[in-house]
Amino acid sequence: MLPQRLIIIFITLFSLFHHLATAIPTSTCEFTFLDGNKLYNYTISSPIRNFPHGILSEDGFYKVTANETTVWFQLCDEMIFNHDPPTCADCWDCGGPKRCGMECNALVATNVGGYHVCTTIGHGPKIDVDVIDKKNPHTGIIVKMFSSGPKFNCSLAVSVLCNLNGVQGPHTLERLGACDYATELKHPAGCAIIVNVHGGGWGWFATLLIIVLCLFAAYLLAGIVYRFFFLGVRGIDVIPNLDFWVSLPRRAQSLCASLVRKFRGPSQGYRSSYSPVNF
Structure with missing residues (x-):
């Protein structure tokens, strides 16, 4: 048993050193990016100054509307609706008509014939985090959420731009495909904590x-x-x-x-x- 444990420990340490050389997500909504001698740490779900909930909206959700299409989303968590809940004709994959939006982290509603039809575009742990611009990591990060359904494979990409002055947006919504959407917001959580790994x-x-x-x-x-x-x-x-x-x-x-x-x-x-x- 002792040699087997030592072999496992050695392999684990080797894998850790190998992965530190590249950009890796450390956990949900946390991301580490190594650029030369600087290590950029993004922990957008962790508490920061003046924002005890991190990137999470205190309302329980973010909302953006464009061209009779409305998207609700909550980064790093499921949505909570204490006011202004989605009213959709079909919401079975995200809580059902009575709890629409409560069991997913992104939902889109489109007006079809006078009725709002809802489709889940972000569900569960299907979240990818990456820097927006690897040549300029100070810009911020992009959080991508996914959802697989019988009709569409949907997604939502939210660009979190670094802004130390407060929260702005989301204001614009872009449709990239049949069921793929993109928006952006400015937030202090998009600013990295920088560690000089080879300094001094x-x-x-x-x-x-x-x-x-x-x-x-x-x-x-x-x-x-x-x-x-x-x-x-x-x-x-x-x-x-x-x-x-x-x-x-x-x-x-x-x-x-x-x-x-x-x-x-x-x-x-x-x-x-x-x-x-x-x-």
Whole structure:
């Protein structure tokens, strides 16, 4: 069991280092983008100054209307309607007529023959997050929501532009296909938290440390595999040079004590062979 666990840990660490080199969504509505020496962190669902709910609308939904088409959406969560709920002839895939819009995160209503027909365009965890412009990550991010149905595969793309002054929009709605829509809003949550990953001379040291740790992990893994499968060693003794690793704390303690004596000089109770003696 021990070699198997170590192999799993090694593979997990290797995958983590590999994925850090590219832009990856860390979880729903959180995104990390590495650009050279700068790490851009977007956590649009987390509380920020003056916006304790992050990107979430305090009304429970955002609403935008254009050309007799209305879209309701809530980024990072399902919608909640305490006022102005959608009135649709058909809303079975998003809560039904009595709870229309309450079981999805994006809904579009189109006027057909005097009736509003609703279609879900964002449902559940089907959310993708990416930066709008990789050459200029300060612009903001784009959140895409999807929904698959018997008639259409629908989507909604919401561009969250960085704006430190407050929330603006959404005001415009664009139809990109049979059931694909796009809109935008300005929000402080679209501004990234920037971390200088190689600043202050730490970059080369971090790289060297990672290389040393990877080499050490490879050495341990190779030694464990060899001793386990070829030498038949079991238990904790499967770790190569176990006696050396166990003795490291004692050696480190002795080294530290030696250095302390060297820099502090002889203690009061210490007397060299040349010390004077009072008779």
